[in-house]
Amino acid sequence: MKGALAQAARTLKVSELSSKIFGNAFNPTGARTGNYILRQNFRGEHMVRYYPSQLDRNLIKVPRLSRLMGEKMYDPDDIDRLNVNDKRRARGKGTPKKGEGKRATLAKKKKRSGHKGKFGHEFFRFEIDSRGRLRYANNSNYRRGSIIRKELTLSPLFVEEIKRIIRDSEIMHESDEKWPKESEDGRQQLEIRLDGKSIDFQASRVTSLVDIQGTDDPEGLRVLYYLVQDFKCLILSVISLHFKIKPYA
Numbered sequence: 001m002k003g004a005l006a007q008a009a010r011t012l013k014v015s016e017l018s019s020k021i022f023g024n025a026f027n028p029t030g031a032r033t034g035n036y037i038l039r040q041n042f043r044g045e046h047m048v049r050y051y052p053s054q055l056d057r058n059l060i061k062v063p064r065l066s067r068l069m070g071e072k073m074y075d076p077d078d079i080d081r082l083n084v085n086d087k088r089r090a091r092g093k094g095t096p097k098k099g100e101g102k103r104a105t106l107a108k109k110k111k112r113s114g115h116k117g118k119f120g121h122e123f124f125r126f127e128i129d130s131r132g133r134l135r136y137a138n139n140s141n142y143r144r145g146s147i148i149r150k151e152l153t154l155s156p157l158f159v160e161e162i163k164r165i166i167r168d169s170e171i172m173h174e175s176d177e178k179w180p181k182e183s184e185d186g187r188q189q190l191e192i193r194l195d196g197k198s199i200d201f202q203a204s205r206v207t208s209l210v211d212i213q214g215t216d217d218p219e220g221l222r223v224l225y226y227l228v229q230d231f232k233c234l235i236l237s238v239i240s241l242h243f244k245i246k247p248y249a
Contacts, residue, residue, distance in 0.1 A: 126235050132159045136239055152242050163194060165234075169227045172197050178216035179203040179224075190224065 126136045132154040139147040154162075166172070172194065181187065183204035190201045203224060206212060212221040 124232075126231075128154070128159070128162060130159075132156065134235070134238070136235065150239050150243070152239070154238070158238070165227070165230060166192060166194055169223055169230075171223055171227050172199060174199075174201070174220045174223055175217075176201040176203055176220075179221060180215060188228070190228070 123137070123139050125138075126134065128134050134150075134152050134154055136150040137147060171190075172192065179201070181202055181204060185207065186205040188203055188205050190199070192199050201224065203221065204211075206221060206225050206228075209222065209225065212218045212225065215221055
């Protein structure tokens with residue numbers, strides 16, 4: 001009996017965490033208020049985009065249903081966007097994109113790392129835009145493997161966490177003038193547009209803190225190294241979770 005209760009508690013916790021990351025409806029009471037807020041459009045095994053369902057708009061127009069769902073599911077920007085959506089549909093002008101009509105503080109974050117070795121051109125790249133769209137590519141020619149591509153949509157909460165990590169790292173105050181541009185191990189590129197500022201850094205591939213010793217700007221490269229490692233761990237974990245967790249039908 002204790003094992004069954006522990007398993008149920010773990011399942012409930014996973015559902016709660018996935019709802020915060022992917023925007024799924026978290027409904028611990030089992031009330032018939034709808035199990036899925038945002039519909040998904042898949043192309044093969046890849047999720048292409050989210051788009052609001054009719055229930056999505058009803059939950060905003062009827063506050064009582066939102067209270068039944070537990071925590072607040074939308075912020076004022078989302079409500080404004082859906083109102084614009086209804087007006088455009090009435091005029092026959094289609095659905096606006098998420099983030100349209102409001103100032104997005106995170107325009108884009110792009111990270112690319114790669115090299116040319118005995119297996120050819122290999123690289124790792126991911127990109128996040130202001131709408132929460134994450135695109136990931138990993139090209140490894142080892143054993144003639146094909147390029148791996150993933151695309152998914154992140155919740156506004158996750159995008160805010162990305163912004164917080166960038167601001168806390170203070171990478172926007174660094175400069176790549178004294179950084180080594182490329183080495184035999186390859187190079188990496190980091191492009192960020194945030195809060196009206198933009199950076200586009202290029203540096204040699206840094207695989208450990210030993211690589212930055214003896215450089216002209218070890219402190220700046222250390223900031224870059226830790227930020228890249230944090231993002232690689234975060235992005236790969238989210239991608240793994242996204243394609244393993246089955247949302248409520």
